Amino acid sequence: MNKSLLNFLWFVLILCVAIPLRAQSGCDDSPENPTVVLALVGSAGALFSTLRSRMKARRNSSAR
Numbered sequence: 001m002n003k004s005l006l007n008f009l010w011f012v013l014i015l016c017v018a019i020p021l022r023a024q025s026g027c028d029d030s031p032e033n034p035t036v037v038l039a040l041v042g043s044a045g046a047l048f049s050t051l052r053s054r055m056k057a058r059r060n061s062s063a064r
Contacts, residue, residue, distance in 0.1 A: 017041070
């Protein structure tokens, strides 16, 4: 797969996840507070990326 298609698919996936989490009339009167949910999802993604790069670096340094 070329990189632009993969980036587009990630964008669509994130959009499909974020739209249902948003309340119908916005965040003002939402009982589930989608802003917090989206912040948690974003933080989990950043943590996953950081941990993956650290594991990869550790694997590369131990192989030498």
